[in-house]
Amino acid sequence: MANQKSGTEKNPHGVDILHDPSLNKGTAFTAAEREALGLQGLLPPYISTQAQQVSHIINNVRRKPNSLEKYLYLIGLQDRNEQLFYKALIDHLQELSPIIYTPTVGLACQEYSKVFRRPRGMFITKNDRGRIKDILKNWPCKDARVIVVTDGERILGLGDLGSNGMGIPVGKLSLYSACAGVDPKACLPIMIDVGTNNKGLWSDPEYIGLPQERLRGEAYDALLDEFMAAASDVFPHVMIQLEDFGNANAFRLLARYRDQFCMFDDDIQGTASVALAGLYSALRMTGSKMTEQRIVFLGAGEAALGIGNLVVSAMVEQGLPGKEAVSRCCFVDSKGLVVESRTDLVEHKRHFAHDLPFHRDLLSVIEAVKPTVLIGASGQPGTFTPEILQAMARLNERPIIFALSNPTSQSECTAEDAYRFTNNRAVFASGSPFGPVVIDQQTFVSGQANNVYIFPGVGLGVVASESTRVTDEMFSTAAKCLDEKVSREDFEQGRIFPSLTRVREVSLHIAIAVAKVAFERKLTAMKEPADLPGFIKSKMYDPSY
Numbered sequence: 001m002a003n004q005k006s007g008t009e010k011n012p013h014g015v016d017i018l019h020d021p022s023l024n025k026g027t028a029f030t031a032a033e034r035e036a037l038g039l040q041g042l043l044p045p046y047i048s049t050q051a052q053q054v055s056h057i058i059n060n061v062r063r064k065p066n067s068l069e070k071y072l073y074l075i076g077l078q079d080r081n082e083q084l085f086y087k088a089l090i091d092h093l094q095e096l097s098p099i100i101y102t103p104t105v106g107l108a109c110q111e112y113s114k115v116f117r118r119p120r121g122m123f124i125t126k127n128d129r130g131r132i133k134d135i136l137k138n139w140p141c142k143d144a145r146v147i148v149v150t151d152g153e154r155i156l157g158l159g160d161l162g163s164n165g166m167g168i169p170v171g172k173l174s175l176y177s178a179c180a181g182v183d184p185k186a187c188l189p190i191m192i193d194v195g196t197n198n199k200g201l202w203s204d205p206e207y208i209g210l211p212q213e214r215l216r217g218e219a220y221d222a223l224l225d226e227f228m229a230a231a232s233d234v235f236p237h238v239m240i241q242l243e244d245f246g247n248a249n250a251f252r253l254l255a256r257y258r259d260q261f262c263m264f265d266d267d268i269q270g271t272a273s274v275a276l277a278g279l280y281s282a283l284r285m286t287g288s289k290m291t292e293q294r295i296v297f298l299g300a301g302e303a304a305l306g307i308g309n310l311v312v313s314a315m316v317e318q319g320l321p322g323k324e325a326v327s328r329c330c331f332v333d334s335k336g337l338v339v340e341s342r343t344d345l346v347e348h349k350r351h352f353a354h355d356l357p358f359h360r361d362l363l364s365v366i367e368a369v370k371p372t373v374l375i376g377a378s379g380q381p382g383t384f385t386p387e388i389l390q391a392m393a394r395l396n397e398r399p400i401i402f403a404l405s406n407p408t409s410q411s412e413c414t415a416e417d418a419y420r421f422t423n424n425r426a427v428f429a430s431g432s433p434f435g436p437v438v439i440d441q442q443t444f445v446s447g448q449a450n451n452v453y454i455f456p457g458v459g460l461g462v463v464a465s466e467s468t469r470v471t472d473e474m475f476s477t478a479a480k481c482l483d484e485k486v487s488r489e490d491f492e493q494g495r496i497f498p499s500l501t502r503v504r505e506v507s508l509h510i511a512i513a514v515a516k517v518a519f520e521r522k523l524t525a526m527k528e529p530a531d532l533p534g535f536i537k538s539k540m541y542d543p544s545y
Contacts, residue, residue, distance in 0.1 A: 014038035021082040022185070025545055028053055028084075050087055050545045057088045061096070067104040072115055074100060078174070079118060082184055086543035089178040094500045097178075097452065101171045103407030103432045106156045108171075112164035113201075113208045120170050121189030123163065126215045129223055133230035144235040145186035145463045148172045149227070151194050153214070153246035154267075154302075157379030157410035160246075162196030163209025168244050172266075172455070180456030180507035181540025182463060188235075192227060194220060224253060232261050239462045239470060241266050241455065247301045251348045262462065264470040268306035270451040270458070273475040274497075275307040275375065275402060276314055277482035278449045281496035282427045284483070286398040288372070291320045293328060296371040298362055298412060299378035300333040300349050303404060307375060308352060313476060327354060330369050336360040366391050373400040376412030380405070384413035389421035400427045404449055408432035415446040429496055447490075447497040454478050457507035461514025464536045467523045474514045481510045504540075511536050 017023045017037055025033075027048040034040050048056075057077060064070040074096065078085040089096050098104060108115070128135055152165030169189030176182040194215035196202075202211035215223065231238060240263040242253060254265045264270070283290060295311065297304040308329045315325035331338040331352050337359045338349050345353055359365045366374070366388065374392055376384060384403055392399035399422055403412035408430075415434035418426045424439060429447040437444045458478050462470055485498045485506045498506060512533050519528040529535035 015042055018042060021079055021085075024081045025050075026053065026081050026084065028545055050084065053084050054088045054091055057084065058092055058095075061099075067099055068107055068111065068115075070099045071104050071108050075170075076117075079120075083543040083545060086174075086178055086184070086541070089174065090504070090543065093178065093503060097175065097450075097500060098433050100174050100178075101452065102156060102450075103409070105167050105171045106158055106407035106409075109155050109161050109164050109167040110158065112161070112167050113204065113206045116208055121166060121191065123166070123191050123193060124227065125193040125210060126195065126219070126223055127210075129219075129226065132223075132226050133234055136230055136234040139188060139234075141185045141188070142235075143186060144188040144238050146173065146176055146182055146239050146241065146459050147188045147190055147231055147235070148176075148241045148243050149190040149192060150243045151192045151245055151249070152196065152209075153244070153249070155244050156406045158407075160196050160198040160214075162198060162201050162207070163191055163193045164201070164207075165244060166191040172241070172243060175452050176456045176459055177541055179452055179503045180460040180511065181504065181542070182456065182460055183541045186463070188238075190231075192223070194223065220249070221256075228257055228261055228263070237463070237466055239263065239459060239467075241459070243267065245302075247348075250302045251305075258469070262468050262470060264458075264475075265302065265306075266451055266455050267302040269310075269470075269472065269475045270455045271303040271377070271404070271449075272306035272308075272310035273454045273458075273479045274449050274451050274482065275303075275404065276310050276476070276479040277453070278402060278429045278447060278496050279311065279373065279400070280314075280479065280483035281447075281486045281491075282373075282400045282429075284486075285427055285491050285496060286400070288398075289318070291315055291318050291325075293373050294369060294371045295329050295373040295375060296362075296365055296369055297329065297331045298374070298376045298380070298383060299405075300331040300338055300352075301377065301379075303377035304331060304375065305348055305352070307377065310472070310476065310479070313472065314479075317476075326352060330354065330356075330365065330371070332362055332365050337365050363387055363391060366395070370395050372396055373402070375402045375404065377404045378412060379410050380412065381410050382413065384417070386417065386421045389413065389418060389426070393422035393425055396425075398425055398427055402429045402449060404429075404431040406431040408434070415444070418446070419444050427494075427496060445493040445495045447495040448500075449497065450500070452500070452503060453482050453497060453506055454510070456503075457481070457510025458514050460507060460536065460540070461511035462518065464511060464539045465515035465518040465524050466526050467515075467518035469523050471517065471521070471523070473521070474517050477513045477517055478510045481513050482506060485509060508533075508537060508540070 148169035152162045155161040155165045173187040177184045193209045195212040201207045242265040312325040340353045416437045418428040429449045433448045518524050
């Protein structure tokens with residue numbers, strides 16, 4: 001896992017070019033290039049086109065015996081030939097994104113220490129207090145525009161993986177470049193290693209992180225404060241994305257930094273945006289109104305509460321009083337329905353604590369609340385049981401069911417179960433991909449509520465406009481933009497998100513709208529370009545030789 005090109009070497013020549021992933025084209029160097037760059041004799045004589053190389057890569061990927069081997073092969077390609085990696089990823093996004101990111105990245109993180117080869121990104125530890133700025137200056141590319149940072153405490157639905165969580169920022173930033181054309185040189189993955197409470201890692205001699213208890217309290221806050229200030233100082237135009245922080249820290253850190261820095265939390269805001277977009281599309285498909293929905297959330301962590309807050313904003317925007325909008329969103333956590341009478345609620349859940357009788361289990365909640373929409377963001381696999389799904393079908397002609405937990409192994413139900421136990425009437429979406437489902441000679445293509453539809457486009461819009469903040473309005477806008485890209489043909493297949501093959505088109509559409517928000521709200525010192533779409537399109541990285 002190699003670093004980006006340093007930018008310090010002048011006029012690299014010969015074998016140095018082949019060892020630089022940002023310059024290497026492998027067998028695609030032309031005869032003239034080989035002569036001019038001192039590559040004669042260093043490559044096989046055959047001269048390939050990039051299309052031929054992509055075909056070769058895809059054939060090799062398909063020959064690999066399992067998803068982890070495919071992941072390692074592609075990461076190895078990224079280390080050798082960056083342009084070819086991104087060209088293959090863009091041209092085969094539907095096939096390769098589940099390998100580069102969820103669900104395979106979850107397995108890759110679990111095995112990260114064992115498969116670690118070369119560093120990509122930066123590791124900052126709790127022992128680096130007082131010198132984080134100097135450490136960040138070691139990064140070879142001096143104009144980082146997007147940082148994805150994690151402390152590894154809540155990796156997907158897999159829990160505390162410590163420094164093994166570095167696979168998440170690496171994977172996310174690959175998607176920024178592939179799906180929205182953010183230049184790879186502008187992307188910086190960061191792991192803040194504050195220890196891990198996963199004691200199984202402590203005894204693993206191959207573990208690459210600190211085998212110590214997690215840092216908590218004031219010392220943790222001081223470290224994060226220093227990091228945020230240092231990153232924004234060293235990289236003045238950077239946008240910082242918080243990723244897979246634990247619930248105890250994610251809400252606090254978002255509230256702490258959102259008005260000081262250009263930052264957001266993808267688990268809270270990005271997930272909320274893609275779920276809201278899916279809800280908009282589902283309601284168009286079923287002919288229902290947002291203001292008429294009753295929504296039950298299984299889970300009351302970052303993702304679920306983020307969705308709830310954005311849905312409330314959408315209901316208010318469509319004319320519902322705020323209090324009523326909040327009352328239409330009910331949450332079930334590990335102890336049961338979130339209600340006012342409970343004395344064990346943490347602060348971020350209290351907003352959605354209603355004056356209702358307490359119910360311990362999800363089925364009882366569904367019978368009492370009679371929801372039109374059921375959203376799972378619990379990380380608890382199989383919790384949407386046949387009885388739950390049948391109850392939703394009994395209560396609704398077209399029950400809307402989102403099983404959003406990642407990776408696939410953590411999904412609240414499968415696509416097949418969602419259709420089978422609702423008599424094929426569910427409008428279904430999941431966090432990780434499921435293949436087409438055939439029941440009674442009917443084929444159902446479910447939607448994937450994948451954040452990749454949202455965060456790359458938002459990031460491109462923020463970076464292109466040099467916005468100083470990332471706002472909730474940008475995520476609301478992104479949800480509407482995504483909904484606009486769902487076609488009649490998508491509906492006919494039963495899906496409420498567009499094909500991933502169109503994600504760069506979607507990202508550009510979102511980026512333009514997000515940049516407009518930045519200009520309209522005066523969040524940037526830039527003057528709005530006369531041709532904003534053309535300006536943003538010109539900023540998109542193209543990996544073609």
